[in-house]
Amino acid sequence: MYGLCDCNNFFASCERLFRPDLEGKPVIVLSNNDGCxxxxxxxxxxxxxxxxxxxYQVQRLVEQRHVTLFSANFALYGDISRRVMATLRALVPNTEVYSIDEAFFDLHGIGEPLDDYGRQIGRTIRRNTGIPVSIGIAPTKTLAKIASKLAKQYPKLDGCCYMHRRQDIEKVLATFPLRDIWGIGRRYGKLFDGMGIRTALQFVQLPQEWVHARMGVAGLRTWNELQGVECIAFEQMPARKQQITVSRSFPKEIESLAKLDRIVAEFAAACAEKLRRQGSACREIICFIYTNRHREDQPQRYESGLATLAEPSASTIEIVKLTRTVLQQIYRSGFGYKKAGVTLSEILPASQMQGSLFDPVDRQKQQRLMETMDRVNRTYGKGKIVLAAQGTHPFRMNREHLSPRYTTEWDELPVVKAE
Structure with missing residues (x-):
């Protein structure tokens, strides 16, 4: 048996932790620059x-119905997520963190009743962290995903849906939307809509050969999982990312190459730091910039460029330098750019790097420098040591509704005042 722990309305729940006055009231969290x-x-x-x-499409509704807005506070959400996952790890044999608000857990060897076990997990996480969660338990990970959605929809389940009997699974699949199945996606959703196949049970009833021919191994895996056959392996260690991207939209269009250069250098440095954090190096760098697609009265440009490192690297110095070179190549004057980003690809474990006899860079010296920079920034705060190309004033997003970082910054800790 597998379980899935899914935090309910996670970002909104994190904000409510320190604003109990918002319980029972509408709350929304906005994306970068308070856009969506x-x-x-x-x-x-x-x-x-x-x-x-x-x-802007819901602004009037927000004002009329007194909806509370929050800008995305990822420092807070990340820390609360770590607390939820730490509590879960203490309660189950093995876990696999799937996203910031979801984690699978392995229940092989755990005795019945598993529904009571799941409810105990949910109550403990709520008590320790304040975050409400939904627990789904089923024979496969795909079915556990469905069960967790049912646990959210039906309060009578008391936070846990244990879906294991064949007749119960078929009853659920008969009404469960196929588009909501993990692994189906938008493209296949359109295909099946055109065929009149809209429920998970209709999909399961398709011939195995047809599924394999039209959807490949991945589709056949989902088809089997829905029938209770384990096909998706349980990973106890998170897989290394095969691409790392940092991108942002700007509050206002930027025409100056100098301003874009500083911002892109900052994005490249953030990518390099993430790369080192997972013990990897990269071979390729992609830099992209584009204009505001919502401004039909202005000329549109989408520019991107790729550069290849002579040797795989995780050095901020090398990655920033090459990214700036790419930016200079793709930048076109006379346009107002609304978004920029940097993507690192061709990622491999740093331990598998094979050096070149003719490499002009002292890799050991650069590795020590990067380790020192990371250590100082971890100890004294992000951005204490940066490259000159990044400037002294980091890029700031438009976040007018940002809550304090209650759990990660001493200066922003909640204060209780005596009456």
Missing amino acids: VIARSNEAKALGIGMGQPL
């Missing part, structure tokens, strides 16, 4: 506010 809705409380969903909807 990325999280909603149940009350906000009931008002018809959609996921990913631009703020």
Whole structure:
């Protein structure tokens, strides 16, 4: 048996932890630069506010119904996520963190009743962290995903759905939307809509040969998982990312190459830091910039460029230098750029790097320098040591509704005042 622990409306729940006055009231969390809705409380969903909807489209509704807005506070959400996952690890044999608000756990060898076991997990996480979670338990990871969604939808399940009997699984699949199945995706959703196949049970009833021919091994894996056959392995260690991207939209269009250069250097440095954190190095760097696609009255440009490192590297110095070179090649004057980003690809473990006899860079010296820079920034705060190309004033997003970093900054700790 597998379980899935899914935090309910996670970003909104994190904000409510320190604002108990918002319980039962509509809350939404906004994306970078306060552009779109990325999280909603149940009350906000009931008002018809959609996921990913631009703020300007719901601004009047927000004002009329007194919806509380928050800018995305990823420092807070990341720390609360670590606390949730730490509690979960203490309660189950093995875990696999799937995202910031979801984790699979392995229940092989755990005795019945598993539904009581799941409810105990949910209650303990709520008690230790304040975050409400939904627990789904089923024979496969795909079915556990479905079970966790049911645990959210039906309060009578008391936070845990244990779906294991064949007849119960078929009953659920008969009404469960195929588009909501893990692994189906938008492209296959359109294909099946055109065929009149809209439920998970209709998909399961398709011939195995047809699924394999049209969807390949990945589709066949999902087909088997829905029938209770384990096909998706349990990973106790998170896999290394095969691409690392840092990108942002700007509050206002930027025309100056000098301003873009500083911002792109900052993004490249952040990518390099993430690369070292997972013990990897990269061979390729992609830099991209583009204009505001919502401004039909202005000329549009989408520019991107790729550069290859002579030797795989995780050095901020090398990655920033090459990224700036690419930016100079793709930049075109006379345009207002609304977004920029940097992507590192061709990623491999640093331990598998094979050096060159003709490499002009002292790799050991550069590795020591990067280790020192990372250590200082971890100890004294992000951005204490940066490259000159990044400038002394880091890029700031438009976050007018940002809450304090209650759990990660001493100066922003909650204060209780005596009456």
